[in-house]
Amino acid sequence: MKEITSSEFESEVLAGGKVVLDFYSTECPPCEAVAPKFEGLAKLYGNDIKFVKMFRQQNKPLAEQLGVKSSPTLLFFDNGVQVGNSLSGGIKRSDIIHQLDAMLPAERVKEINSQIKSSVSEFDVLILGAGPGGLTAGLYLCQSKINTVLIDIALPGGHISTTHEISNYPGFIDPQPGYMLSHNMSEQTKLCGTVYKVAVDVTKIDLENKEVVIDEFETIKAKKIIIATGTSPNLMGIPGEREMKGKGISYCATCDAKYYGDKEVVVIGGGNSAVEEADFISKFASKITVVHQFDAFTANKQAQEKLFANPKINTLFQHEPRSFSRQGDKLVTEVESLKTKEITKLVSDGVFIFIGMKPNIEMFRDKLTLDNWGYIKTDEDMRTNIPGIYAVGDVISKKYRQITTAVADGTIAAIAIAKEMD
Ligand SMILES: Cc1cc2nc3c(=O)[nH]c(=O)nc-3n(C[C@H](O)[C@H](O)[C@H](O)COP(=O)(O)OP(=O)(O)OC[C@H]3O[C@@H](n4cnc5c(N)ncnc54)[C@H](O)[C@@H]3O)c2cc1C
Numbered sequence: 001m002k003e004i005t006s007s008e009f010e011s012e013v014l015a016g017g018k019v020v021l022d023f024y025s026t027e028c029p030p031c032e033a034v035a036p037k038f039e040g041l042a043k044l045y046g047n048d049i050k051f052v053k054m055f056r057q058q059n060k061p062l063a064e065q066l067g068v069k070s071s072p073t074l075l076f077f078d079n080g081v082q083v084g085n086s087l088s089g090g091i092k093r094s095d096i097i098h099q100l101d102a103m104l105p106a107e108r109v110k111e112i113n114s115q116i117k118s119s120v121s122e123f124d125v126l127i128l129g130a131g132p133g134g135l136t137a138g139l140y141l142c143q144s145k146i147n148t149v150l151i152d153i154a155l156p157g158g159h160i161s162t163t164h165e166i167s168n169y170p171g172f173i174d175p176q177p178g179y180m181l182s183h184n185m186s187e188q189t190k191l192c193g194t195v196y197k198v199a200v201d202v203t204k205i206d207l208e209n210k211e212v213v214i215d216e217f218e219t220i221k222a223k224k225i226i227i228a229t230g231t232s233p234n235l236m237g238i239p240g241e242r243e244m245k246g247k248g249i250s251y252c253a254t255c256d257a258k259y260y261g262d263k264e265v266v267v268i269g270g271g272n273s274a275v276e277e278a279d280f281i282s283k284f285a286s287k288i289t290v291v292h293q294f295d296a297f298t299a300n301k302q303a304q305e306k307l308f309a310n311p312k313i314n315t316l317f318q319h320e321p322r323s324f325s326r327q328g329d330k331l332v333t334e335v336e337s338l339k340t341k342e343i344t345k346l347v348s349d350g351v352f353i354f355i356g357m358k359p360n361i362e363m364f365r366d367k368l369t370l371d372n373w374g375y376i377k378t379d380e381d382m383r384t385n386i387p388g389i390y391a392v393g394d395v396i397s398k399k400y401r402q403i404t405t406a407v408a409d410g411t412i413a414a415i416a417i418a419k420e421m422d
Contacts, residue, residue: 131158133393136410157182240324
C-alpha cells in the first residue's frame with residue numbers, strides 16, 4: 001500500500017485502473033479501527049485494485065474538493081472516475097468488500113474469496129460490547145494483566161457517544177459532551193493494552209464453547225466472556241415506521257437534531273430520554289410536539305420543569321401514534337386520543353421516537369436465563385447461568401440503567417474474573 005500526497009493524486013489515482021483511497025488523520029480512533037482492515041484487504045485485492053492512503057490534514061484542499069468531511073473516508077475510483085459510495089466513520093470490513101467486489105467481475109470475486117484464510121486467536125477474556133460497562137471491565141482486566149479483547153459491532157462508546165451532554169457522571173464539574181466522555185473512557189482502556197476489534201460484523205457467538213467469529217473468517221476463543229451489549233431503542237411497530245426509519249424518523253437526537261434547524265418536529269415518549277432530548281432538539285427546531293400516552297411524564301421533575309418552561313415545546317398527553325405517512329416532503333403522524341378515540345394528523349418535518357429500550361441479546365437469547373423483560377439474570381458477581389459467562393451494564397436484569405451502574409457492573413465482573421484466574 002502506498003502513501004501519496006495531493007501532488008500525486010493525478011498520476012496515482014486519476015491516471016487509470018481501479019483505486020481505493022483512504023483519507024486518514026492522526027489521533028483518530030475510527031482511522032485506527034479501519035487501518036488493519038484496509039491493510040488486510042490490500043493484500044487480498046492488491047493485484048486487481050490499487051490501495052493508497054493520504055494524510056487528510058496535510059492535503060486539506062484536495063480532501064475538501066473531493067467532499068471529504070471526516071476521517072477516515074474511503075473513496076473508490078475506476079478509470080479516473082469516482083464510483084460507488086464513499087465510506088466514513090465506523091467502517092466495517094464487509095462495507096469495504098461490498099464496494100471492492102462491485103468493481104470486479106463476479107468470477108474474479110469468487111477467486112479472491114477462495115483465498116480468504118480463516119484465523120484463530122486466543123485470549124483470557126473476551127468482552128462483547130464496548131460501552132461504559134465493557135470498557136470499564138476491559139480497563140480493570142488489563143490492569144490485572146489479563147489478556148483481554150474487546151469486540152464491538154460499532155465504534156467504542158456505546159450510548160454515551162451519541163448522548164449530547166452527561167451531567168451526572170462523577171468527577172466532572174461541568175456537563176460533558178457524551179462523545180468526549182466515551183472517547184476518554186475508550187482511550188484509557190486502549191492505552192492500557194486491551195486489544196480492540198471494533199466496527200466488525202459479529203458472525204457467530206458460541207457461549208458454551210466460548211468462541212466468537214467476526215467478519216466471517218476470524219475466530220476468537222477465550223476462557224471467559226463478558227456480555228456488555230447494552231440495549232437498542234424500541235420501535236413503535238406501526239405502519240410507516242420501518243419505511244421512514246432514517247428518512248424522517250430518528251431514534252437519536254444527538255445524531256439527527258441538527259438537520260431540523262427551524263423545522264417542526266414530533267417527539268414520541270414521556271420518560272427521561274424523551275423529555276431531555278425534546279429540550280435538546282429545541283436548540284434547532286422551531287416547534288416541537290411531544291406525544292405521550294399517559295396524562296403526565298415519567299421523566300424526573302427537573303427535566304419536566306425545563307420542558308414545560310420551553311416556549312418551543314407543546315405537549316399532547318393521552319395520545320398514541322397509529323401510523324406514519326409522507327405528504328410531499330412532510331411527515332404525517334396520525335395520533336389517536338385515548339380518551340375520545342378521535343384521530344388527529346400531526347404534520348411535521350421529522351419524528352423522534354424515545355419509547356424505551358430492549359436488551360441486545362438476539363444472538364444468544366436461547367442459552368441464558370432471562371427475566372420477564374428479556375434482560376440477562378446474573379448473580380452479584382455478574383455471573384450468568386453459563387459457567388465462565390458474565391454479563392454487565394444495561395443488558396442485565398436490574399432496576400437502574402445508568403453509566404455509573406454500568407461501570408460498576410464492569411468493575412465487579414472484572415475483579416471477580418481476576419480473582420478466579422489468579
Ligand atoms: C438518549 C440517552 C441518554 C442517556 N443519558 C444518560 C445520562 O445522562 N446519564 C447516565 O448515567 N446515563 C444515561 N443514559 C444511559 C446510559 O447511556 C447507559 O446506561 C449506558 O450507556 C450503558 O452502558 P452499557 O455499556 O451497558 O451499554 P451501551 O452503552 O448500550 O453499549 C453497548 C455496546 O455494545 C455493542 N453491541 C451491541 N450488540 C453487540 C454484539 N452483538 N456484539 C458486539 N457488540 C455489540 C454496541 O454497539 C455498544 O457499543 C442515556 C441513554 C440514552 C439512550
